[in-house]
Amino acid sequence: MRPSADQLRARAEAASAALPALMLSAERLAAALVPGAHGQRRAGMGEDFWQYRPATTGDTARSIDWRRSARSDAQFVRDREAQVAQSAAIWVSAAAGMDYTGGTDRPGKRDRADLLALALAMALLAGGERVALAGQPPRPGRLQAERMAQALVARPALDRDEDAPPAEALRPGQRVILFDDFLGDPQPVLDYLSRAAGLGVQGVLMQVLDPDEDGFPWRGAVLFRSASGALRHDTRDAAGLRTAYLARLAERREVLSRAAATAGWHFGMHDTGAPPSQALLWLWSVLEG
Amino acid sequence: MLLIGPLGFLTPWILAALAALPVLWLILRAMPPSPKLVRFPGTRLLLGLRDPHPVARHTPWWLLLLRVLAIAALILGFAGPVWKPAPDQVGQGPLLIVMDAGWAAAPDWPQRQARALRALDRAAAAGQPAALLVADGRAEGVLPFLPATELAAQLRALRPAAWETRYPPDPQAVLAEAPAGLSVLWLSDGLDHPGRAEWLAALSGRGNVTVVPPEGPRQALELVPGDQPALRMRSTGTAVAEVLAIGLDPQGTPRELARLKPGEGSADAGVTSWPVPIDLPSELRNRITRFEIEGHASAGAVMLADDSLRRRKVALVGDDRASEGQRLLSPLHYLRRALAPSTDLIEGGLGDVLQASPDVVVLADQFGLADEPALREWVEGGGLLIRFAGPRMAASERLAEEPLLPVRLRAGGRDIGGALAWGEPRGISAFAPDGPFAGLLVPDDTTVRAQLLAEPAPDLADRSIARLSDGTPLVTRAALGQGQLVLFHTTANAEWSNLAISGLFVEMLDRLVRSARVGAGAPEADRAEQPFWLPELVLDGFGRTTEPQDTAPVAAADFARGPAPGAPAGLYRGGERVAALNAGGPIATADWPGAHIERGAQAPGFDLRGWLIALAAALLALDALGSAWLARGRQRAMA
Numbered sequence: 013m014r015p016s017a018d019q020l021r022a023r024a025e026a027a028s029a030a031l032p033a034l035m036l037s038a039e040r041l042a043a044a045l046v047p048g049a050h051g052q053r054r055a056g057m058g059e060d061f062w063q064y065r066p067a068t069t070g071d072t073a074r075s076i077d078w079r080r081s082a083r084s085d086a087q088f089v090r091d092r093e094a095q096v097a098q099s100a101a102i103w104v105s106a107a108a109g110m111d112y113t114g115g116t117d118r119p120g121k122r123d124r125a126d127l128l129a130l131a132l133a134m135a136l137l138a139g140g141e142r143v144a145l146a147g148q149p150p151r152p153g154r155l156q157a158e159r160m161a162q163a164l165v166a167r168p169a170l171d172r173d174e175d176a177p178p179a180e181a182l183r184p185g186q187r188v189i190l191f192d193d194f195l196g197d198p199q200p201v202l203d204y205l206s207r208a209a210g211l212g213v214q215g216v217l218m219q220v221l222d223p224d225e226d227g228f229p230w231r232g233a234v235l236f237r238s239a240s241g242a243l244r245h246d247t248r249d250a251a252g253l254r255t256a257y258l259a260r261l262a263e264r265r266e267v268l269s270r271a272a273a274t275a276g277w278h279f280g281m282h283d284t285g286a287p288p289s290q291a292l293l294w295l296w297s298v299l300e301g
Numbered sequence: 302m303l304l305i306g307p308l309g310f311l312t313p314w315i316l317a318a319l320a321a322l323p324v325l326w327l328i329l330r331a332m333p334p335s336p337k338l339v340r341f342p343g344t345r346l347l348l349g350l351r352d353p354h355p356v357a358r359h360t361p362w363w364l365l366l367l368r369v370l371a372i373a374a375l376i377l378g379f380a381g382p383v384w385k386p387a388p389d390q391v392g393q394g395p396l397l398i399v400m401d402a403g404w405a406a407a408p409d410w411p412q413r414q415a416r417a418l419r420a421l422d423r424a425a426a427a428g429q430p431a432a433l434l435v436a437d438g439r440a441e442g443v444l445p446f447l448p449a450t451e452l453a454a455q456l457r458a459l460r461p462a463a464w465e466t467r468y469p470p471d472p473q474a475v476l477a478e479a480p481a482g483l484s485v486l487w488l489s490d491g492l493d494h495p496g497r498a499e500w501l502a503a504l505s506g507r508g509n510v511t512v513v514p515p516e517g518p519r520q521a522l523e524l525v526p527g528d529q530p531a532l533r534m535r536s537t538g539t540a541v542a543e544v545l546a547i548g549l550d551p552q553g554t555p556r557e558l559a560r561l562k563p564g565e566g567s568a569d570a571g572v573t574s575w576p577v578p579i580d581l582p583s584e585l586r587n588r589i590t591r592f593e594i595e596g597h598a599s600a601g602a603v604m605l606a607d608d609s610l611r612r613r614k615v616a617l618v619g620d621d622r623a624s625e626g627q628r629l630l631s632p633l634h635y636l637r638r639a640l641a642p643s644t645d646l647i648e649g650g651l652g653d654v655l656q657a658s659p660d661v662v663v664l665a666d667q668f669g670l671a672d673e674p675a676l677r678e679w680v681e682g683g684g685l686l687i688r689f690a691g692p693r694m695a696a697s698e699r700l701a702e703e704p705l706l707p708v709r710l711r712a713g714g715r716d717i718g719g720a721l722a723w724g725e726p727r728g729i730s731a732f733a734p735d736g737p738f739a740g741l742l743v744p745d746d747t748t749v750r751a752q753l754l755a756e757p758a759p760d761l762a763d764r765s766i767a768r769l770s771d772g773t774p775l776v777t778r779a780a781l782g783q784g785q786l787v788l789f790h791t792t793a794n795a796e797w798s799n800l801a802i803s804g805l806f807v808e809m810l811d812r813l814v815r816s817a818r819v820g821a822g823a824p825e826a827d828r829a830e831q832p833f834w835l836p837e838l839v840l841d842g843f844g845r846t847t848e849p850q851d852t853a854p855v856a857a858a859d860f861a862r863g864p865a866p867g868a869p870a871g872l873y874r875g876g877e878r879v880a881a882l883n884a885g886g887p888i889a890t891a892d893w894p895g896a897h898i899e900r901g902a903q904a905p906g907f908d909l910r911g912w913l914i915a916l917a918a919a920l921l922a923l924d925a926l927g928s929a930w931l932a933r934g935r936q937r938a939m940a
Contacts, residue, residue: 110342112342173342193342193343195345225343230337233336233337234337235337235339236341236344236347237338238345239340243345245350246336247352249353252352253347257343260347261346
């Protein structure tokens with residue numbers, strides 16, 4: 013059973029309470045024309061306003077700030093904050109397979125991914141960043157965590173086996189964090205990574221897996237069926253398939269992590285049998301560094 | 302039948318199917334198990350993989366055992382197993398079936414037929430001839446021995462008779478053609494009947510006799526005559542049953558009107574008898590048409606009610622103003638004493654009593670009252686008016702004009718034995734054998750001192766039903782409409798005659814009262830005067846009423862002997878009277894020295910078929926549960 017928005021938020025708060033205020037590394041900020049939310053830290057700086065500078069050749073008469081110029085002899089121009097805002101976008105796969113759990117003692121992959129996503133978002137928000145789910149406008153403030161929790165919970169599971177992150181929502185300067193099991197067709201993810209690399213977007217791929225998917229504990233005659241029922245595989249000896257399966261899984265990870273490294277991304281793995289704080293600390297360290 | 306130790310099989314060839322069990326085991330074992338269904342998101346990674354070593358999973362051995370056991374139980378069950386089947390009691394010689402076919406055999410008749418048919422089948426299988434002696438008193442001549450198959454139809458068509466079981470009188474003559482070495486199967490009704498001991502001796506001399514006693518007790522119901530009619534229930538068992546009184550309800554449909562509870566039972570030589578008092582209001586009792594013992598379908602357990610059972614309602618009208626000291630002088634006193642035990646009495650003014658619609662109205666020395674048109678109407682509608690003479694009538698000058706008298710009376714009366722008369726008091730002459738008083742004994746000391754005399758008339762002799770010794774009428778009777786007028790020419794008290802203080806007075810009144818309305822007297826006494834009785838409604842052996850098939854009249858002498866072939870139990874009409882011929886009567890249990898008695902419990906053995914099939918069903922249910930348990934993991938994986 014999926015938790016409600018309130019429950020999800022309470023758990024995410026608990027998970028992120030241990031983290032220090034998380035700040036995105038300033039690497040990209042230096043290159044940005046206008047500072048993002050980080051400027052707020054300095055006194056006397058407004059959000060829209062950046063600085064007055066002496067007018068130079070090429071500035072139109074309209075762009076001169078006459079009120080400031082009247083106080084002195086030179087003409088000043090009022091600079092505004094750049095439109096490409098520094099922000100983080102989080103995406104959680106809603107594929108049908110994400111609801112899977114191998115045992116009653118551990119949550120479903122989707123639940124765990126939601127929890128990680130929201131905890132991360134809260135830590136970022138506490139650091140003053142602007143955060144949103146992929147495809148939505150990023151905003152700062154505690155209220156945004158509330159909105160994100162509701163959006164995460166309200167998003168229905170798809171009846172397909174695969175869900176791809178929205179490539180058209182990529183913006184330059186963004187940080188993107190993708191949560192998925194990456195067990196579907198890897199091609200859309202690889203395309204997404206190359207496009208993100210083109211836009212200068214950096215981010216993290218977080219593979220969330222159930223221990224059953226990691227360990228393949230079955231034996232005997234088993235009819236495997238994908239979550240949507242579209243794919244099936246019949247076997248008489250599941251135990252004999254274990255090695256081949258694990259090899260394929262390792263190969264998949266290899267492909268993904270190599271693609272991530274090429275695009276300047278990070279590739280991480282999380283097991284739903286493990287506590288979420290472990291994954292959260294890793295995410296924090298990656299995003300901060 | 303195949304016998305293995307104490308176990309017998311009726312259709313042993315089905316057991317051959319047991320040989321297929323090992324094959325079944327192998328087939329069930331090699332059957333591939335259904336795969337476990339697993340919902341697995343990583344299925345894409347498995348696509349195209351090949352099984353390195355395919356392993357066939359076996360059905361668990363206990364499930365296999367359950368299934369094989371269930372099928373084995375089914376095979377054994379259909380083979381008709383019988384635990385300790387009865388050995389063939391009836392021997393291998395020619396078969397003689399003696400079938401008691403009286404009313405006492407009715408309650409378990411189908412079982413009897415089935416038992417006899419079984420014996421016939423066996424005889425037919427052994428190729429032995431058979432004979433069927435039906436002990437209903439209709440068998441005649443020498444008993445023929447036929448192939449056993451020809452008797453089955455006769456046996457199936459046989460029905461119990463509505464009279465007692467009767468054996469042919471001479472066993473030797475009937476068994477003249479019987480071969481030696483007979484095996485006799487005697488389906489007894491459990492009761493003793495005339496000639497049974499002789500038959501048993503004769504049959505024992507010719508072969509071995511197997512007796513099948515009836516299942517359950519035999520019960521009989523009979524009427525105990527008397528002033529207060531009661532029933533008597535007899536049974537060879539000790540269980541008490543209630544007696545149902547069945548009659549027409551006010552809408553005219555037959556239904557149970559009352560249930561009678563038997564009193565204290567008394568046992569004698571294996572037969573328990575209970576008195577069953579008929580303690581019912583007379584209106585209800587008069588509607589009863591039959592009594593029957595509850596739950597016992599037999600003609601002997603049915604008692605048809607006739608007129609002897611009805612209690613008449615008698616209205617007394619007279620001058621009862623005598624003071625306490627003169628009570629013994631009042632005519633009503635004598636009438637009351639005579640009628641009260643056997644009738645319901647009503648007293649009062651004439652207008653009052655007529656509204657109670659009595660069966661009989663008695664007027665004691667009343668004059669002028671008879672003018673009432675209501676009274677004439679009542680008589681013409683079927684009432685019985687009994688009048689007594691007396692001083693008031695004798696003193697009347699208009700006696701000759703008095704209506705509602707059977708004969709014209711001469712005024713003044715006659716004093717024969719008084720102080721001023723010459724003659725001696727007259728006795729009563731013997732009653733005519735065809736009159737209502739036929740059979741009553743006249744005491745010598747009954748005399749009449751005074752009487753009213755009738756005018757001579759041509760029909761006076763016909764109307765006189767009792768005379769004095771000099772031929773003058775004592776009691777005259779005439780019909781009026783559907784009713785009757787009766788006049789006692791003397792008083793109802795001891796003033797003119799000592800008739801009123803004799804037992805004869807009670808008997809005469811009883812006869813007259815019983816003849817009221819339907820004109821039926823006591824059947825026992827009146828049979829002699831009625832030469833033939835015609836059946837109106839007869840019972841079959843099971844106690845069900847049927848229309849008589851054979852309406853031949855029954856001679857009175859035969860009628861008096863009770864139900865017999867040609868005169869089954871039922872209701873019979875003779876002239877105006879209706880009498881019931883009831884089958885129930887005294888019963889005695891039969892004993893069977895020297896004969897083998899077949900007990901019902903041991904006869905068929907203990908049939909195991911039902912139990913085995915139930916066991917198979919239970920095993921299959923267990924199998925279903927086990928399979929469900931195995932599939933449990935799959936269900937959880939689906940969830």
